[in-house]
Amino acid sequence: MGTRKMDKSFLDWPFFEARHRELAAALEDWSVKHLPADHGDTDAACKGLVAALGQAGFLRHSGANEGERLDVRSLCLIRETLARHDPLADFAFAMQGLGMGAVTLFGTPGQRKWLERTRAGQAISAFALTEPGAGSDVASTATTAERTPGGWRLSGEKTYISNGGIADLYVIFARTGEAPGARGLSAFLMPADSTGLSVAERIEVIAPHPLARLKLAGVELPEAALIGQPGEGFKIAMSVLDVFRPTVGAAALGMARRALDEALARVALPRAGGGTLADYQIVQGHLADMALKVDAAALLIYRAAWTKDQGATRITREAAMAKLYATEAAQEVIDTALQLHGGDGVRCGSTVEALYRDIRALRIYEGASDVQRVVIARSVLA
Template sequence: MTGFALGVDQEEWCGRLRALSARRLRPLAEKGEPGRVNRPLLAALGEEGLLERVFVSGALELCLLRESLAYGCTEAETALALQGLGAYPVLRAGSPAQRERWLPGVRAGRLVAAFALSEPGAGSDAAALALAAERDGGGPGRAAAGVDGVDGRGWRLTGEKRWISNAPEADFYTVFARTGEGPGAKGVTAFLVPADRPGLSGEALDMLSPHPIGSLAFDGVPVGPEDVLGEPGRGFRVAMDTLNLFRPSVGAFAVGMARAALDATLAHTSGRGAFGGVLADLQAVAHRVAEMATRTEAARLLVYAAAGAYDSGSPEVPRRAAMAKLLATETAQYVVDHAVQLHGAIALQRGHLLEHLYREVRAPRIYEGASEVQRTIIAKELYREVAAR
């Protein structure tokens, strides 16, 4: 890929993904129950090898995958992304035993993963987590003496997580809790918590979302050293490593929705009769479509640039990832909103593509760091670079 265009092989792959979304994934998504995990859809993603691609792809390939699926089936894109978000910490920071136990099922679409970071009082400020991990005499199935020289004492998790995608239906959760090794982000540990662990319960929240979003209650949930992802007190780094990869691909999800809305608008305005011609003949319409296309292209290129920075190991990843998510999600909101306006009342009819996109496009401006948080990250990185010079 150059700075401005994808290669022929990449374009062909994206075309195949869009066709697959329409042919196989969209019908499965339409059969799903809103607010529930669509396990047949997950199984299909596994059978097609797309869940596997999440764990072996670089950031650019992940962006192309998410953008292409979003164009044809946002539910499939979201199901795939949530598997990656919940299980990527296991891939990067998990022990060989953890990876062997959980990742094959995730890749096959048999096991549902979830990323449990947000809390009632800690959404945008992830370092303000309150879920407490208090030291216990021993972890599940472990003696206090430890195993292989590792401290065998465990913890008890007490508190709440909220707005967790795939909760309460996930089979396991990547949970971030305060173990207190230091203040703020320095005292957070990541744990892999199976859904059947004693003391863990959850309930669904009634949200504007086709997939489940719920809250989790931790009533002295036992976890041991074998459940830690990475090292105690280093969990915030696990979370940020995951978000730095997935933030540009959230932008890719948004770009996929924007491109779908733009293509629908081009088709509609070029064929809809109005005032003795077609809508596209009206300068006000044509100029608005031109603006929609320009913003979409700018967002697409910024997403690809952020993905390229991640794949090359650039130190600019936090800033570029934040820029990509910010511009792409705000652009998608703009494009979908104007697409609805240019379509008129038909776009608000239940089942219409734009009615669907209008509901879907709002959430990405909030999750994995709201737009305001992305602006804060960008500014901090810019001033940090100035100070370094």
Template sequence: MDSSAPQKTHYDKTYLDWPFLTPDHKKMALELDLWCAENLQDISHDRADADAACQMLVRRLGDAGWLRYAVPKAYGGKMDTLDVRSLCLLRETLARYDGLADFAFAMQGLGSGTLSLFGSENQKQTYLTAVGRGDKIAAFALSEPHAGSDVAAMSTSFREEGDMLVLNGCKTWISNGGIADYYTVFAREEGTSGSKGISAIIVDATAPGLEIVEKIEVTAPHPLGKLQFTDCRVPKSALIGERGRGFKYAMATLDVFRTTVGAASMGFAKRAMDEAMRRATSREMFGAPMTNLQIIQSKLGDMALNIDASALLIYRAAWVKDCVAERVTREAAMAKLYATEAAQKIIDDAIQIFGGQGVVFGETVEKLYREVRSLRIYEGASEVQKIIIAGQALIPYHLKD
């Protein structure tokens, strides 16, 4: 039996009492769980409706106040600064109920994150307040056809002409491409190379010279597009922060949101484990419940272990970012890597427990399989996370005594 939202569930909530989280975090998570059960049961997952469904979800999340966690308090937000623990709890819970709802929330945060961290007062007032209400849809335009994980290899460029910046180039795999009201675009100044020439620029969707040249269909229906900039002109006031610091701004933004990718994958994993538990306890094999089979017990035990291990890494990284250190490159990479890889295995095992029914299009575990796959790629592929972790571990060995 499949449904668009979980039935009565038995999710472990004891982690809400871990020292990483506060009573306010617990209260928020429990309230969100109730809200999701009542408001995420009618979401269309038809490819033709993905754009409209995402727009509707942004509006619904904004009206309910959940998008206030995606912007700082001074601009209509809930918390003084972006609180990574809250972002993780939100993404984990939303993903457990509906992947597109998680996507809609996550992109409001990521698409406006660079502005929250480095934008001018005028930029923040203009964009962040609207993002927190759900009045503007945000997007983060970093990747290019030949510069995904290697951000410093980007070729999209800009030059200064009077009071304007003129952009040329292409961005692809851009979430919310085609429905966003504005894009946080990373481009290098003409004549520069490497990471030091990159800047961050706000480009409104209506800017002359910006065109959505392709809508990209991926395994799970999400708004995704390819952007072309042809002498795209924006005012110099659209520059975010200092010129030439865009690479650092992008990495700092990912430091905040990379951990939340792990949280979303854990939400998918928890839903898959719940579905697998239901299947295993209600179906008989060889004259006895599936749960009598040691091989099934082994799979379920691995699921529980890996979900708890993921949670520890995720909320450790979120706590460090919120309470201890400005940068959490190592902790965020570990959380994303472990949680996304574990979620892929958990969902695959859940499908195995379902057997043939597990690969029927539209079955919950089948949808989860399509949802989770991209999380091992975006915001830094698993292989890149390993390089980051190794580099961080090697730092003490490169220091001279």
């Protein structure tokens, strides 16, 4: 096992203020004492992590009071730190923010009452966008929301919904038909106990966390469930992803930092024939590449976060670059760390083996890597 000592040098970069350094230090101290969680029961672990993060006060950063902006640098620092200690803790924190991102940015005072509970760790939220036939292509959303005398009736399916099955409420996107494609979607706040909502399937993946396919069979919601205006769903979804895509990169960065630490500890071990693996120039070359990728990812992530915190309306290009590079680079860093561990790297239960499974989904969710390439290319061409 490697050390869990945090590389703090990046906190001296001009992207950060004193409050960010204080937050990082406080969370590092908390993480050393409380992480990793017991993953034996994934649902129970996530519920416990949400409660613990709420009680410790860190979930207050997952949303913002009315009239205030989310501090994206804080979000990134928290995700990076948690992911380095326990990727499931990062997941638990991230979903409180992503799940309620639409309410933070566009919610009414009535809807924001839920935000008070999610920021305290007293309710679990989820972001229900993906469908069986519409993953990265949000404009192809088929779930419908029809007007009723008292509000809306939702019908359809959502899949690969994080926190599905344990969430207390979902922000759900459905077609209301104001215009074709992306311009005809709306966002709704849907409590988990809504009649007609059911968990059709729990989905098991290589790095276990709560995932589900949801069935909406004529779910009745009041008019007050609508977030923003009819037809604004795509804008709302993209605004939320604009904020949270850099934080996905930050989670990947945390895992990459942990993998580099594990690799450094491994190559420093004495060998039976004398010396260490670190004595070999080829190993030094691998370590140099890993360190370079970690720092390059951090620069892209905190540039995007700083830009948003300075008041930029959109950071689509910066967010896409941060997520794409950081997640792809982390996969490579973790793969190299595993290789340097030899046979022990693929032993079930080892740190690098767990990281190898944990990192893979980050290149898919919140916009797969190829989608980020399209976003960046369109920005360059424009």
